[in-house]
Amino acid sequence: MEERIRSDLAMEQMEANHLSGDGIAVKEERIGNLYFHRLSIREEAAAKRLQKPCGNYLTIEFGRISRIEEATEGAFLSLLSKELRRMAEILCGREINGEFQVFVAGLGNASLTADAVGPLVVKKLSATRHLKLAEPDLYEKLGCASLSCLSVGVLGQTGVETAELLSGVVRAIRPHLVLVVDALAARECDHLFSSLQLSDAGIEPGSGVGNHRTALTKDTLGLPVLSLGIPTVVNSATLVREALSKGGVEESDMILALLSNQKSFFVSPKDSDFLVEQAATLISRAIRRAFTPGL
Numbered sequence: 001m002e003e004r005i006r007s008d009l010a011m012e013q014m015e016a017n018h019l020s021g022d023g024i025a026v027k028e029e030r031i032g033n034l035y036f037h038r039l040s041i042r043e044e045a046a047a048k049r050l051q052k053p054c055g056n057y058l059t060i061e062f063g064r065i066s067r068i069e070e071a072t073e074g075a076f077l078s079l080l081s082k083e084l085r086r087m088a089e090i091l092c093g094r095e096i097n098g099e100f101q102v103f104v105a106g107l108g109n110a111s112l113t114a115d116a117v118g119p120l121v122v123k124k125l126s127a128t129r130h131l132k133l134a135e136p137d138l139y140e141k142l143g144c145a146s147l148s149c150l151s152v153g154v155l156g157q158t159g160v161e162t163a164e165l166l167s168g169v170v171r172a173i174r175p176h177l178v179l180v181v182d183a184l185a186a187r188e189c190d191h192l193f194s195s196l197q198l199s200d201a202g203i204e205p206g207s208g209v210g211n212h213r214t215a216l217t218k219d220t221l222g223l224p225v226l227s228l229g230i231p232t233v234v235n236s237a238t239l240v241r242e243a244l245s246k247g248g249v250e251e252s253d254m255i256l257a258l259l260s261n262q263k264s265f266f267v268s269p270k271d272s273d274f275l276v277e278q279a280a281t282l283i284s285r286a287i288r289r290a291f292t293p294g295l
Helices: 011-017 044-050 070-092 119-123 131-133 136-142 162-173 238-247 254-261 272-291
Strands: 026-031 035-040 057-062 102-108 148-154 178-185 193-198 227-237
Touching: 011 035, 011 044, 011 057, 011 193, 035 044, 035 070, 057 070, 057 131, 070 178, 070 193, 070 227, 102 162, 119 148, 119 178, 119 227, 119 272, 131 136, 131 148, 148 162, 162 178, 178 272, 227 238, 227 272
Parallel strands: 102 148, 102 178, 178 227
Antiparallel strands: 026 035, 035 057, 057 193, 193 227
């Protein structure tokens, strides 16, 4: 039954299925009020067990975003921006400077609150690519990378697969890196709006809610891809499982199987509009610190 409740968080997948051993490396550390989980999937056999592609997954737990303290927020932004720069430079094999070009793609439906993280992040960013082309002197004084961004919508709105749309964009602007931002699905309620995942393995849009689309990876887009996301929804079967556990009742495979199939639905906190806005603000600030500190 556990395998049917899938999570976008690689760390959750590993812990829920009690996986370890060959092909998987885990490192955990605490910095102030922040918990870092570094998971590296090195072999295809391990990737298959985890239902995640090979790569590196960093999960940062920072506590409920609506109650995050100023000091914790500052530490989170500093550490996330450094990780973004570090992973970007390793993936691309070059230093982030005025010649570096990053394209930020905001995935999701801006009209659906729990799915609006990506579009909101893009809305809060300041593009600099046009300055490099039109105002080179000003661009040089700013001392930042070339940043372009786009909210790509969803297939039901555009009639175009996200991978198809992004492939056209990257062929036209030729960035060094694609940074994909999306809302994620968790399997633990405690992780909603309280953790963030950064990965160099790309992303499969909609996979956490069973709406699998073409993966966005180096293989499909032709250049390095980083994915960044925050959990905004949880499967209804998770809520039932937690309620049964707290009540001291054994899980019913029949009930959970029913909920995780046709009768399944996804739940987001009642104040998700406020939480999504906060999440988008934090992520956009970290991206600006990493790539456009001059702004």
